[in-house]
Amino acid sequence: MLRLSPEKYSQITAVSHQARRSGDIEPVPGPVAASVREALARTGIDHLYSHQARTFELARAGKNVVVTTASASGKSLCFNLPVLNALAESDKHRALYLYPTKALTQDQIRKLQALKLPFVRPGVYDGDTPSDHRPQIKRRSNIILTNPDMLHVGIMPHRDSWQDFFFNLKYVVIDEAHIYRGVFGSHMANVIRRLRRICAIYGSSPIFLLTTATIANPGELAASLAGLDFEIVDRDGSPRGERQIVFWNPPFIDEALGIRKSVFTEAANLFADLLVRRVRAIVFTRTRKGTELVYNYTIRRLDEIEPSLVKSISPYRGGYTPGQRREIEEGLFSGRLLGAVSTNALELGIDVGGIDAVISATFPGTVASLRQQWGRAGRSAEPSLAVYIAGQDALDQFFMAHPGELLERDAESAILDFQNEQIFAGHLEAAAFEAPLAPGDEQFFGPALGPALETLEKRERLRKRNDSYILARPEFPAARVHLRSSSADSFTIVVEATGAVLGQVEAERAFVFVHPGAIYMHLGETWQVNRLNLENRVALVRSTIADYYTQPKKETSIEVKERLMMRSACGVELSFGKVLATEHVIAFQKKQLSDNQVLEIVELELPEQSFYTEGLWFVLPDALTEKVEPPNLLGALHAAEHGLIALLPLLAMCDRQDIGGLSTAMHWQLGGPSIFVYDGHPGGIGITRKGFTDFEELVKNTIDLIAACRCQAGCPSCIQSPKCGNLNEPLSKAGALEILRSMKNQSSGE
Numbered sequence: 051m052l053r054l055s056p057e058k059y060s061q062i063t064a065v066s067h068q069a070r071r072s073g074d075i076e077p078v079p080g081p082v083a084a085s086v087r088e089a090l091a092r093t094g095i096d097h098l099y100s101h102q103a104r105t106f107e108l109a110r111a112g113k114n115v116v117v118t119t120a121s122a123s124g125k126s127l128c129f130n131l132p133v134l135n136a137l138a139e140s141d142k143h144r145a146l147y148l149y150p151t152k153a154l155t156q157d158q159i160r161k162l163q164a165l166k167l168p169f170v171r172p173g174v175y176d177g178d179t180p181s182d183h184r185p186q187i188k189r190r191s192n193i194i195l196t197n198p199d200m201l202h203v204g205i206m207p208h209r210d211s212w213q214d215f216f217f218n219l220k221y222v223v224i225d226e227a228h229i230y231r232g233v234f235g236s237h238m239a240n241v242i243r244r245l246r247r248i249c250a251i252y253g254s255s256p257i258f259l260l261t262t263a264t265i266a267n268p269g270e271l272a273a274s275l276a277g278l279d280f281e282i283v284d285r286d287g288s289p290r291g292e293r294q295i296v297f298w299n300p301p302f303i304d305e306a307l308g309i310r311k312s313v314f315t316e317a318a319n320l321f322a323d324l325l326v327r328r329v330r331a332i333v334f335t336r337t338r339k340g341t342e343l344v345y346n347y348t349i350r351r352l353d354e355i356e357p358s359l360v361k362s363i364s365p366y367r368g369g370y371t372p373g374q375r376r377e378i379e380e381g382l383f384s385g386r387l388l389g390a391v392s393t394n395a396l397e398l399g400i401d402v403g404g405i406d407a408v409i410s411a412t413f414p415g416t417v418a419s420l421r422q423q424w425g426r427a428g429r430s431a432e433p434s435l436a437v438y439i440a441g442q443d444a445l446d447q448f449f450m451a452h453p454g455e456l457l458e459r460d461a462e463s464a465i466l467d468f469q470n471e472q473i474f475a476g477h478l479e480a481a482a483f484e485a486p487l488a489p490g491d492e493q494f495f496g497p498a499l500g501p502a503l504e505t506l507e508k509r510e511r512l513r514k515r516n517d518s519y520i521l522a523r524p525e526f527p528a529a530r531v532h533l534r535s536s537s538a539d540s541f542t543i544v545v546e547a548t549g550a551v552l553g554q555v556e557a558e559r560a561f562v563f564v565h566p567g568a569i570y571m572h573l574g575e576t577w578q579v580n581r582l583n584l585e586n587r588v589a590l591v592r593s594t595i596a597d598y599y600t601q602p603k604k605e606t607s608i609e610v611k612e613r614l615m616m617r618s619a620c621g622v623e624l625s626f627g628k629v630l631a632t633e634h635v636i637a638f639q640k641k642q643l644s645d646n647q648v649l650e651i652v653e654l655e656l657p658e659q660s661f662y663t664e665g666l667w668f669v670l671p672d673a674l675t676e677k678v679e680p681p682n683l684l685g686a687l688h689a690a691e692h693g694l695i696a697l698l699p700l701l702a703m704c705d706r707q708d709i710g711g712l713s714t715a716m717h718w719q720l721g722g723p724s725i726f727v728y729d730g731h732p733g734g735i736g737i738t739r740k741g742f743t744d745f746e747e748l749v750k751n752t753i754d755l756i757a758a759c760r761c762q763a764g765c766p767s768c769i770q771s772p773k774c775g776n777l778n779e780p781l782s783k784a785g786a787l788e789i790l791r792s793m794k795n796q797s798s799g800e
Contacts (some may be wrong), residue, residue: 051405051782052329052435054296061316064297064453070433076286081110081136082131089165098131099124100287106131109221109257114280116227118271121397121425121733123288126161129223132259136220137169137192143220146245146256147195150229152176153375154398155195157224160244162193171623176200188212190733198230202241203528206484211366216252216419226398227262228418228464230275230701232735233473234716235466237533239275240477243468243494246277250494251485263418266463266701274466277494284558291428297459298439299450305527308765313441314340317411318347320437321389324407325352325359329435331389331407334423336414338393338575344411345391362388366396407435413446416703418461444696444755447767451758452589455751462703469498470733471662473536478502479511479527512574536731537661539587543570546580546590557587558661558732560637562602562773564589567652570640584657598649603637604775608712608726610719611662619745621666623663629667629728631710632660639777664734666742669722674792678785683723686785687713688776689769693752693786694741696771698727700751702740707773709737743781746797753790756783 056062075097078087090096098106101119108115109132117128129147136143149155155174162172173191175184177200187194188211196205205212222245224230230238242258249256260272260280272280298320300311317333321344324331333348335341345365352359364378364387381387382402389405396402397419408427414420420438428434438456440446449456468474478495481487492499503519506512512524521527530538532554539557541564544550555563560582564570568579570591579592614627635656640649670687678686691713698709710730717724729737741748761766764783771778 052433053294054435054437059298059320061298061300062296063299063450066295066453066457068290068293068295070292071290073289074285076100076103076287079103079106081135082106083135085169086134086138086168088130089134089167089532092094092166093164095127096125100125100574101283101285102131102287104131104283104285105259106135108283109259111137112257114272114276114278115283116262116280117283118262118264118268119284119286119288120264121422121435122428123286123425126225126427128261128283129160129221129225129259132257133193133221133223134165134170135166138167141169142218143192143217144218145193145195145223146201146219147225148201149195149197149225151395151398152178152197153379153395153719154225156376157379159195173622175205188215198238198241199533201245202237202480202531202533205524206241206244206248207480207528209251209484213252216249216256219249219254219256219512222256222258224258224260224275227271227275228265228703229398231271231464231466232353232708232737233536233731234534235271235275235464236468236470236473236536236735237531239277239466239468239478240473241533242276243400244477244481247481247491247494248484257625262464263422263461265418265461271464271466274468277496284610286298291432291434293424293428293434293436295424296435296437297450297453298437299447300439305760306762308442308759308761308767310442313439314343315347315410315413316439317346318351320439321348321363321391321409322351322355324435325358325388328388329406330385331409332396332402332405332423332426333389333391333392333409333411334397334414335393335411337571337792339571340411341393343389348391358557359388364390366390366392374793375501376529386610394419394423396426402426404432405434406432407437409437409439411439412441412443413438413449415699415705416462417456417459417700418703420456420683421461442766444693444766444768445699447759448697448751448755452754455754459700462701463701463740465704465736467734467736469496470536470731470735471502472538473734474498474502475506475511476531476538478506478529479521479525482512482519482521483525483527486515486520487512488518509658536735541582541587541589543577543589543591545577546592552577552591555589556732558659559730560589561656561659562604562633564591565602565635565638565654565656567600567654568602569596569598582723598640598642601639601641601772601777602635602775603639603651603777604633604635606634606710606712606775607632608665608667608728609767612666617796620749620793621674622670622793624666624668624742624745626666626739627664628662628734629665629726630660630662631665631728632658633710634658663729663732664736664738665726665728666677666738666745667720667724667726669717669720669724670789671722674789675723675797677788677792678782682782682785684713684715685780685782686789687715687725689756689764689781689783689786690752690789691727692769692771692774692781693790694727694748694758697748697751697755698737698741701744701748702737704737706771708735748788749793749797753787756787756790
């Protein structure tokens with residue numbers, strides 16, 4: 051039995067076991083076409099798991115379905131079976147498969163081709179598809195596999211050339227739907243509404259089949275994405291082997307400063323130990339750089355203890371050619387490779403065969419993602435091992451101190467807001483390009499459509515003609531709407547030497563992330579901003595090797611514009627509403643990568659930036675602050691704000707970078723000591739709305755985080771923030787605990 055022992059590894063802080071689970075098996079349903087049944091049998095499938103059979107039944111009845119079961123539970127067959135059966139029934143039927151990554155698209159087309167069904171004609175239509183192949187794919191393929199970006203820019207705006215496809219569209223499949231949250235999800239929800247509208251123009255009403263990791267709100271997410279009602283299939287009928295779950299905290303290098311040994315060297319050493327035991331394993335990291343570091347450290351370790359294994363592992367990340375990725379995937383699937391070090395590229399459902407162990411090097415951002423990673427091991431119901439190695443981040447250390455909070459808690463809620471003003475407006479312009487917008491389109495875009503169209507008319511973006519709205523000028527609006535940015539105004543990040551475009555960043559956040567001199571990480575590669583051209587909205591960068599990172603120093607102010615909700619919670623009047631955030635980046639620090647020591651502070655001359663967003667806020671009455679000495683009050687508020695921001699991602703699937711905050715001993719509008727937490731994206735995307743709803747749980751978790759940390763005055767594992775605009779000054783750990791505990795006592799009536 052595969053086991054790690056705390057007696058051998060002192061870094062193990064907790065161990066848990068998941069029991070073996072038998073599968074819930076059902077026969078292949080009678081309505082499945084004989085040809086499809088035979089194709090399944092050829093690939094070794096002669097029965098279904100209960101969730102696969104239930105999905106087929108619901109889809110055949112014309113229901114939209116969202117399937118939320120564990121990783122490696124056979125979700126692909128949930129949508130493939132009804133689609134294949136529909137194609138067997140009529141050669142006219144069409145299906146659209148949407149994937150967030152090209153690797154998933156390639157994995158799926160291999161599975162479809164392996165069935166060798168002559169009436170199944172899948173075709174990949176994305177940015178890599180040669181232009182001379184595209185007309186044939188449009189004409190011939192009855193399953194189109196693509197991504198949201200290509201659907202948004204390359205298919206729907208050119209609907210006339212896709213008439214036959216839209217007219218006969220029977221199924222729309224959205225795989226890994228939990229990816230579509232926050233800004234990306236808000237865009238995706240508009241893309242799907244535009245798709246439904248185009249289908250209606252051609253007389254079709256496709257059935258939507260969604261799959262997602264285990265999240266707290268699958269039905270709500272599906273309804274938000276598509277604007278339709280869904281049946282939820284969440285009873286997992288797949289078998290699962292016994293699993294040991296290990297919590298691993300790297301030892302201290304400097305306990306007083308809270309500095310621990312590198313998570314990457316810890317992961318590499320454990321990975322090498324498992325490989326020597328011939329355990330097939332995957333290490334997951336959050337960045338390309340982390341992937342390469344763990345891989346290189348593992349190679350060095352194997353060179354010392356068993357050199358013959360050096361060629362048995364490989365890194366796997368974005369940036370490789372499709373051929374390289376396919377070779378690595380085949381090596382894992384066939385057993386030629388013993389293991390891999392990967393970004394989340396291998397987390398998202400790609401079949402890599404029998405993996406025995408998974409090492410997660412730091413918390414991947416959400417409980418749902420962590421469980422997805424763990425599910426990569428034990429696919430064949432054999433015993434497996436899942437190791438979670440903590441970094442210094444506050445969430446990592448919170449879970450090390452409270453493992454039950456991770457093991458027993460529900461996965462987070464996936465949050466999006468498709469009517470975010472800036473996102474919504476851009477997609478309405480794109481929809482008007484596709485066909486004039488009319489009052490009847492409220493069935494797709496909701497009752498906010500009318501006011502939004504009137505606003506766009508006033509801005510001279512749309513023009514009213516009879517009862518419809520058309521574009522006011524000849525443009526291609528979809529090209530201006532970037533699916534991973536909430537703002538139409540953005541800075542383009544360009545490699546100075548070559549002119550290559552790395553990406554974009556919202557204009558409202560550009561001075562924080564790409565100010566002159568900033569170290570910018572893009573897909574794990576390191577770049578330095580050489581020049582920021584404000585007029586042309588361009589950040590020019592050059593490749594660099596830096597032993598430091600940068601942290602901007604900024605001044606923030608918040609103006610409350612509209613209170614939308616208010617309630618009593620934890621001894622305060624908690625408010626939620628619209629705010630105007632103004633940020634002024636005035637300098638940046640260079641900080642040593644190895645020990646976070648400040649190397650230099652560089653002043654900047656940049657203008658202020660303001661954006662409207664959503665936030666929660668509260669004023670602390672005297673009764674909650676009376677035990678805090680006046681000189682420590684601002685530090686106590688500041689530390690409490692950091693703690694609340696650090697743990698808000700436990701409630702909503704987001705990153706710490708998606709949230710901003712402000713604490714002040716006297717707010718000019720509120721008239722007292724106040725804390726604000728706001729969505730860091732223009733318009734807001736629903737993150738702090740979730741914090742408002744679950745505020746009591748957020749306060750409790752924040753107390754647990756700060757109290758459990760062994761440091762004296764605060765460290766990166768509790769109240770210090772890597773994105774603090776005030777460079778983590780001042781902070782009072784004791785004062786924050788005093789305030790938060792007083793709030794909790796008020797909540798519980800003590």
